[in-house]
Every structure is written in C-alpha cells, then in structure tokens.
Amino acid sequence: MRKKLGAFREDTLYQGDALALLPKIPEGSIDLIVTDPPFAIDFRAQRLNYNRKGSNVIEGYREIPEEEYGEFTRAWMVEAARVLAPTGSMYLFSGWNRLRDILEGIDAAGLTTINHLIWKYQFGVFTKKKYVTSHYHILFVVKDPKQYTFNKMDHYPEDVWVINREYWKGRKKTPTKLPPELVRKILMYSSNPDDLVLDPFLGSGTVAVVAQQEGRHFLGFEIVPDYLAFANECLQKR
C-alpha cells in the first residue's frame, strides 16, 4: 500500500520553495531523492559554459547567494533526511566549488556517504590559464548503511561515470538539464518499480520524466513557475 503524502499527491509537480514544501512531506515517505540543487554562483555569467548559446534558454534560474549557501544546504538536507524511508537513499549533485557545504550538509543531516561518484562529461569550453572543468560530484548517501536498495547491475560498477550532456539544438531548454541516461542509471540501481522518487529542485524535471518512464512514482518542487510549466510539458510528451 502506498504511503500517505499529506498535502501532496504522488506523480505531481508543485511550484514553490523547497524549504517551505519539504516540511509538509510526511516523515519516512520517500524511497529515493535525486537532486541537483541550485548553485551559489553567478549563474548568468556562467551560462555560456552550459549551453554555448543562450537564446533558447528559459529565463529565471534561481540561485542562492553565496553567503547563504551553507545554511540553505543544511536546512534542505535535514528535511530530506527526515522524509526518507528507513531504507531510503539520496543522490545529490555538486560542482567542486560548493562541495564543502554539501559534505557538511550531509553530516548535519546525519546521513552516511556510500559513494562519492564522479560524473565526467564533455564541456568544450576554452580556457586560457586553467583546466577545463568537465566533471561533477555525485554523493550517494543513505539513511541506514545496513539497509538500502542497491540493484547491482554490473559486475564491476565503477564510481566514475562518463556520460555526455545533451546539446538541445534550437529547442527550448533550462540551463542545467541532466542527461536522462545518467538519471536512469541512478533509478535502476537505487530504486524499484513503484518506489516514490523525489526531486525538490526540478529544473526541467528530468528526474520526474525518467521516473515516469521507468515505472516509479515521483514528486517534485520547483520555485520558478516557467520551469515548472516546462517540466510538466516534458512529462506530457512521453
């Protein structure tokens, strides 16, 4: 039987601030959280790094001021830990620049790190006096290291994943879309059909779309109304 979700319905996306919405999710009701939280950098200045061309990018991406990032991270992660089922796990994405806050948030939330994965992607941004950033950190954390879902699908599942970002030529997009292949790998390893998957920072809703495709239930939040509308459009296109 499905768990009660309080004010929410499963397989639905909600517009709003994750910090206000997460506390409304009943304790222990989520099987897996997959999320790429907002950054604490001047994202507009960085936009070309992600898309080469900004013209089809939906405006409004919401960042967190640098000085508030640590507190913001701890606040949402404590709530994330509360809503996870006893066997639940979370995959969270982080660039290298705010990794310290993310690791401190994991400790503050009392979660245990199982793996520190590296996602290697192509970037192709020319740099003059530094190396080109072409990786992301993915922290795989659990509530209880003695009981969590891990569907071992490969004989030797390595912790460096090489998966390219998509170039959405000429199509509408949000600035930081994750490749569906990457999200699918996470869902197949760390959830089972009918599990409930949460992304509190949806962006274009890749986590919800792949969850739906793979027979998982989903719940998601996004603060920017245009992004939420786009995520719902992507869900309906399946």
Ligand SMILES: C[S@@+](CC[C@H](N)C(=O)[O-])C[C@H]1O[C@@H](n2cnc3c(N)ncnc32)[C@H](O)[C@@H]1O
């Ligand atoms: C890095 S993006 C997520 C990208 C997403 N994984 C995808 O594949 O499109 C982070 C998202 O969090 C949203 N956001 C920022 N602050 C938020 C908040 N307090 N509550 C909910 N969403 C927020 C941003 O608008 C942005 O769309």
